[in-house]
Structure formats: C-alpha cells, structure tokens
Amino acid sequence: MFSLEKIVRPNILALKPYRSARDEFKGTATAYLDANENPFGTLNRYPDPLQKQLKNKLSQIKGIVTENIFVGNGSDEAIDLCFRIFCEPGKEKALTFTPTYGMYKVSADINNVDLTEVPLTADFQIDVKDALPLLKDENLKLVFLCSPNNPTGNILTDVEVILQNFSGIVVVDEAYIDFSETTSLSEKLVQYPNLIVLQTLSKAWGLAAARVGLAFASGEIISLFNKVKPPYNISKLNNEAALSVLENQEKIEQQKAILLAERATLIDDLSQLPITKKIYPTDANFVLVEVTDADTIYNALVERGIILRNRNTIVPGCLRITIGTPEENTLLITTLKSLQL
Numbered sequence: 001m002f003s004l005e006k007i008v009r010p011n012i013l014a015l016k017p018y019r020s021a022r023d024e025f026k027g028t029a030t031a032y033l034d035a036n037e038n039p040f041g042t043l044n045r046y047p048d049p050l051q052k053q054l055k056n057k058l059s060q061i062k063g064i065v066t067e068n069i070f071v072g073n074g075s076d077e078a079i080d081l082c083f084r085i086f087c088e089p090g091k092e093k094a095l096t097f098t099p100t101y102g103m104y105k106v107s108a109d110i111n112n113v114d115l116t117e118v119p120l121t122a123d124f125q126i127d128v129k130d131a132l133p134l135l136k137d138e139n140l141k142l143v144f145l146c147s148p149n150n151p152t153g154n155i156l157t158d159v160e161v162i163l164q165n166f167s168g169i170v171v172v173d174e175a176y177i178d179f180s181e182t183t184s185l186s187e188k189l190v191q192y193p194n195l196i197v198l199q200t201l202s203k204a205w206g207l208a209a210a211r212v213g214l215a216f217a218s219g220e221i222i223s224l225f226n227k228v229k230p231p232y233n234i235s236k237l238n239n240e241a242a243l244s245v246l247e248n249q250e251k252i253e254q255q256k257a258i259l260l261a262e263r264a265t266l267i268d269d270l271s272q273l274p275i276t277k278k279i280y281p282t283d284a285n286f287v288l289v290e291v292t293d294a295d296t297i298y299n300a301l302v303e304r305g306i307i308l309r310n311r312n313t314i315v316p317g318c319l320r321i322t323i324g325t326p327e328e329n330t331l332l333i334t335t336l337k338s339l340q341l
C-alpha cells in the first residue's frame with residue numbers, strides 16, 4: 001500500500017516553508033510596502049510565487065486541475081526536488097533504466113543518493129522480470145522512467161507494471177510526449193497516487209531558453225514541491241513567455257507537423273546512406289542512429305559546423321540527431337554524402 005507520509009523525508013514533512021510577503025497578502029492593494037522592492041520600474045515587483053495565471057492556462061490545455069500542477073525552473077528543477085523531498089542523502093536510493101537522460105544520475109550524485117542503473121533490453125524496454133525484485137528494496141524511494149526515452153526515442157511499454165508493483169514514487173519523464181501519438185500518463189493521476197509526470201515547454205513548445213518545466217501529481221505531492229522550491233522560482237519574464245506560447249497553440253501545432261514530416265524524410269534519407277547500420281524507432285524529435293564509425297563521423301561533422309550528439313560511449317556506435325529545420329536536415333544529409341570515409 002502506498003503511503004505518502006512513509007515516503008517523504010521526515011525533515012521535509014516537518015518543514016515550515018518560507019512565507020513570502022506575497023504569500024501573506026492576497027488581493028490588490030494601493031500601496032505595496034511589504035517586500036522591500038524598488039517602487040519604480042516595470043520588473044520591480046516579485047512575481048506570483050504560485051504562477052496562478054499560468055497554471056489556469058495549463059489546466060485548460062492539459063485537462064488537469066491547477067492543484068495537480070507544479071511549474072519549475074525547467075523540469076530539471078522538478079527532478080532535483082524529487083531527490084530532496086523523497087531520498088535521505090547517503091541512505092535511501094533511486095533507480096532508473098539506462099541508457100537514459102543523464103540528469104537523473106547528476107541530480108542523484110548532487111544529493112548524495114545512490115542511483116541503481118538497470119540496463120534496458122536490446123530494444124530499449126524494461127526487463128520486467130528482472131526489475132520487479134529490485135522494487136522490493138525498502139530503501140528504494142524513487143524510480144525514474146523516461147518515455148519517450150532520451151536518447152533512444154522509444155516509448156516504454158511497461159510503465160504501469162512498475163507503478164502497480166512499487167510502493168515508492170514513480171517519476172515518468174514525458175519531455176518528448178508532444179511528438180508521440182501515445183497519450184500522457186497524467187490521465188491516470190487519480191489511479192496512481194505514487195505517480196509524478198514531468199513535461200516541459202523546452203521541446204515541442206519551443207521555449208528552452210525560458211526554463212519552464214511542469215510536474216503533474218496528486219495535490220499532496222504538489223504541496224510538497226511548493227514547500228521546498230525557492231519562493232519565486234519562475235521569473236515574470238519567463239512566466240509571460242510561457243503564457244504567450246500557450247496562447248499560440250496553433251502555431252506550435254504547425255511547427256510540430258513540419259518536424260514530424262521532416263523526421264520521416266530524415267529517417268528515409270539516412271536509411272539510404274552506406275554509413276547507416278540501424279535507425280531506431282522514435283516517438284521524439286530526435287532519432288538514434290547506429291553508424292559505421294560514430295566518432296569519426298561526429299568529428300567530421302563538427303569540423304563542418306554541424307553538431308550532433310555523440311552517444312557512442314553510452315550506446316555503442318550511435319549518434320543522436322535532433323530534427324532541425326528542412327534546410328538544416330538537408331545540409332546534414334548532403335554533408336554526410338560528401339564525407340570521404
């Protein structure tokens with residue numbers, strides 16, 4: 001049985017959060033003399049600590065009530081908060097399946113939490129039979145699942161098996177879900193009180209520079225995030241940038257359609273090159289490709305001003321290619337064709 005109180009670090013349960021000036025007064029005043037701000041200027045006031053307007057807009061788009069939404073300084077902030085809220089440093093553990101997004105390991109190391117890294121199968125799925133016994137470890141508090149997975153691009157098919165068989169927190173990182181036809185697990189928050197779904201405005205929404213990440217979870221878990229986060233974690237500028245892209249959903253849909261068509265063209269073009277050994281199926285805005293000599297090809301492209309992500313050390317022989325503009329993708333293919341390898 002899942003019990004949130006048993007999963008949260010005792011110091012976090014007991015924590016009295018910082019109450020900012022703007023937490024204490026709600027409404028509109030004629031003189032704001034409470035927060036030691038400079039009264040002149042346009043960015044002179046602290047922003048809304050709980051981003052209510054942004055959450056209302058997100059709620060409309062995602063179909064999730066605002067009490068179940070956290071907005072972070074990138075989803076990287078939410079990843080770090082998970083360790084800080086749920087794992088006692090030097091004692092409790094987390095688990096993920098590799099190859100996957102590197103920040104789970106970095107964040108675990110920063111928080112002095114042991115991260116067990118279980119290899120995915122040859123087709124980058126969870127080996128459920130091997131994984132289930134590991135979930136019985138009573139010091140294991142967090143499992144990170146990335147779906148679609150970075151850098152492999154595929155959806156993980158057994159996320160719900162993990163959710164059903166683990167009494168700790170399961171974080172499902174859906175940074176790339178907007179490029180997939182698979183529906184978000186956020187639809188199942190009521191069914192799974194131990195679920196945290198991460199999404200971001202950095203990928204399909206085109207807002208990587210603004211640093212706006214999202215977490216969807218039960219109201220109790222979201223309250224813990226709000227308690228531990230820095231009071232004003234989203235700047236007014238970033239909040240406004242987020243509102244503006246969310247108001248322009250149609251434009252984002254058009255860009256997504258271009259990227260998905262480009263993804264199909266790029267895969268087709270790559271499959272005809274002699275350097276290509278294998279193209280992995282993808283549900284994201286990138287594709288993992290096994291090539292004849294990853295390091296040489298990567299370096300030759302760098303010399304010509306084209307930067308891919310060399311994943312040779314974590315998936316042997318593989319390069320990860322982000323889908324760019326039609327011009328960038330064509331340039332990549334013509335350059336690859338011209339290389340004398």
Ligand SMILES: Cc1ncc(COP(=O)(O)O)c(C=O)c1O
Pocket residue numbers: 073074075076077101146150173175176199200201202208211212213214
């Ligand atoms: C799987 C995954 N999660 C999270 C992130 C980080 O997202 P954000 O920009 O919201 O911090 C990335 C960025 O590459 C990612 O690949």
